[in-house]
Amino acid sequence: MIKRYLLAVALIVCLCAFSIMGFNWLINPMGLFSSPVISGVNVVKPNMFAYDRQLKSWGISKFQPDGLILGSSRASVGLNPDHPDWQTNEVFNSALSATSTYLIYRYLRHAQATRPLKQVVLGLDFLSFNAELAKTMSLDERLLSVDESGRRNPDFLLSRVFQSLYSWNVLIASVSVLSANRKEVNRKIDPETYSPPLARNGVMQPDSFLSSFWLPIRERAYGTLRQYLNTLWFPEQGFTFSDEQGVESDLLGWYRQTLRYAYDEDIDLRLFISPSHAYLFEAIHASGLWEIWEEWKRLLVAINEEEASRAGREPFPLWDFANYNDYSSVTVPMTAGKGVSMRDFWDVGHYRQEMGDVVLDRVLGDVPPSGFGARINGASIDDHLVSIRESRELYRIEYAEEVAELDAALSNILAGETPQ
Numbered sequence: 250m251i252k253r254y255l256l257a258v259a260l261i262v263c264l265c266a267f268s269i270m271g272f273n274w275l276i277n278p279m280g281l282f283s284s285p286v287i288s289g290v291n292v293v294k295p296n297m298f299a300y301d302r303q304l305k306s307w308g309i310s311k312f313q314p315d316g317l318i319l320g321s322s323r324a325s326v327g328l329n330p331d332h333p334d335w336q337t338n339e340v341f342n343s344a345l346s347a348t349s350t351y352l353i354y355r356y357l358r359h360a361q362a363t364r365p366l367k368q369v370v371l372g373l374d375f376l377s378f379n380a381e382l383a384k385t386m387s388l389d390e391r392l393l394s395v396d397e398s399g400r401r402n403p404d405f406l407l408s409r410v411f412q413s414l415y416s417w418n419v420l421i422a423s424v425s426v427l428s429a430n431r432k433e434v435n436r437k438i439d440p441e442t443y444s445p446p447l448a449r450n451g452v453m454q455p456d457s458f459l460s461s462f463w464l465p466i467r468e469r470a471y472g473t474l475r476q477y478l479n480t481l482w483f484p485e486q487g488f489t490f491s492d493e494q495g496v497e498s499d500l501l502g503w504y505r506q507t508l509r510y511a512y513d514e515d516i517d518l519r520l521f522i523s524p525s526h527a528y529l530f531e532a533i534h535a536s537g538l539w540e541i542w543e544e545w546k547r548l549l550v551a552i553n554e555e556e557a558s559r560a561g562r563e564p565f566p567l568w569d570f571a572n573y574n575d576y577s578s579v580t581v582p583m584t585a586g587k588g589v590s591m592r593d594f595w596d597v598g599h600y601r602q603e604m605g606d607v608v609l610d611r612v613l614g615d616v617p618p619s620g621f622g623a624r625i626n627g628a629s630i631d632d633h634l635v636s637i638r639e640s641r642e643l644y645r646i647e648y649a650e651e652v653a654e655l656d657a658a659l660s661n662i663l664a665g666e667t668p669q
Contacts, residue, residue: 278422280445281306296422298346298446298453301325305343306359306392308451313364316340318451319353320372322600323523325453327605328370335615336517337367342451344372347481349383350503357507361514362401368517370612371507375533375542376481377426378500380489384582452602455595466582466590470597471658473531477598478662482533488541490548505552512560520553520610521622522546524570524604526597527577527644528655534641535659543634550630566614569633570622576604580651606627 272354277291279300286292309317316337318328321344330340343356343652353371360366362403376382446454464472482488491499511518533542557564572576579592599609610616625633645652 251579260633270321276420278426280309281445291426294426294445296425296446297516300422301345301447302389305341305345305356305391305451306342308341308449309343309360309363310394312339312341312450314339314341314360315364315367315583316367317357317360317366318344318372318479319357319369320344320467320523321348321377322346322604323374323376323455323525323600325369325451326374327453327596327600327602328372328609329602329605330450330452332609332613334609335368336613340450342415342453342639344451345368346453347376347382347386349377349379349386350500350507351375351383352386354503354507354510355388355393355397357395357510358395358399361510361516362395362399366514366516368519368613370519370521370609372521372523373504374523375545377491378504378545379482380491380500383489383500413557438605453590455599467654470526470528470581471662473598474528474659475662477529477532478536478659482536482538488538490545495624501548501552504549505556508556508565509559510551511565512556512562515561518565519568520549520565521547521568521612522571524577524595524600524608524622526579526581527573528581528597530571530577531574531652532659533656535656536663546625546634548631550625550627554627564626566612567625568608568622570608572637573624573644574621576621577606578644578648580648610638 276298280294314337316335316339318324318330318332318340320328325346326341326346328342328344330342341360345352345356345362357366357369367647390402392397396402448454485555492500508518510516533539546569553567576593579594581591581597585639607621611622622635623629
């Protein structure tokens with residue numbers, strides 16, 4: 250009798266487990282499977298962005314690219330894997346939101362272990378080198394096929410099945426997807442034209458982070474600046490490249506490891522400092538981070554040349570697009586509405602794919618700068634930084650009225666107040 254009871258319980262547990270797995274496979278909240286697409290059930294997938302670390306890792310394993318995009322959400326939303334200048338067969342956008350150089354290094358090794366890489370474009374962002382921000386990040390080691398030294402991860406394949414089909418988080422995500430689709434029934438969204446937050450090639454859609462369409466664009470810009478000043482740069486705690494929290498917080502060290510690995514593996518690595526709106530540069534200055542921002546650029550150049558010398562190679566090309574120019578200085582409108590947009594940018598931090606194409610023209614095609622972007626090296630970096638300071642002064646004169654309002658908003662943010 251007891252054996253029959255235990256058998257019945259085991260059978261019920263198995264049925265429940267398979268039912269949960271079947272439900273998660275059908276709803277497919279992360280978009281991993283070739284599940285049937287059913288209107289009102291699983292078309293809209295609003296929470297994919299929250300799983301970008303899983304999706305980018307599994308996307309690399311699934312598509313086995315020989316070309317890779319790395320960096321932060323700026324590269325994720327702005328760089329096109331289908332740009333014509335790629336010298337590869339398959340390119341995947343593996344850039345992660347609010348990432349660190351440690352995560353960049355780990356995803357590079359994961360991709361190289363999956364298929365040898367021919368070409369990699371790495372967007373470098375100031376926040377990725379912030380040890381204070383790195384403290385808030387964690388990496389589930391089961392997501393990657395190799396550890397930081399290249400040893401195979403025996404739990405990788407099993408964890409993919411468990412985390413994508415049979416876990417509490419995925420079940421909650423499936424319920425959320427089902428609920429969101431029931432709310433969208435009246436809109437009759439076409440499954441053929443719907444763009445999920447993360448596309449098949451890894452590109453992040455701007456709807457993933459642009460939610461306050463009813464606010465004037467300039468007010469949304471101030472909200473973005475508040476995020477950078479309060480949660481990404483941590484100027485009050487002191488922006489540092491490393492701390493005493495362990496090796497994962499040595500952000501310059503992981504940048505060096507990334508370059509060293511690329512040199513050793515003969516990967517064609519193209520480096521660039523990401524473009525952003527001049528509002529962010531002004532925020533860097535207002536927060537007292539300008540000198541360390543300049544030092545950061547010097548260190549990017551120096552480490553690249555040191556590792557090239559160690560490898561007996563020419564330094565990887567390094568471009569700087571973080572400057573005052575016709576792109577970054579575009580006026581931020583005061584208007585609002587979903588149809589209202591800012592030229593070249595989604596917000597003051599994220600650039601549009603049209604600008605990303607210009608970046609890739611330079612980085613992949615070696616198109617001459619013509620006012621946007623500059624190749625930097627040890628011989629040119631000091632003059633380059635001087636030119637940025639001079640361009641800043643010109644920007645503040647030409648856009649004096651807008652800059653005065655921006656200065657007041659930044660003062661309020663740094664004082665802990667809401668910009669008026």
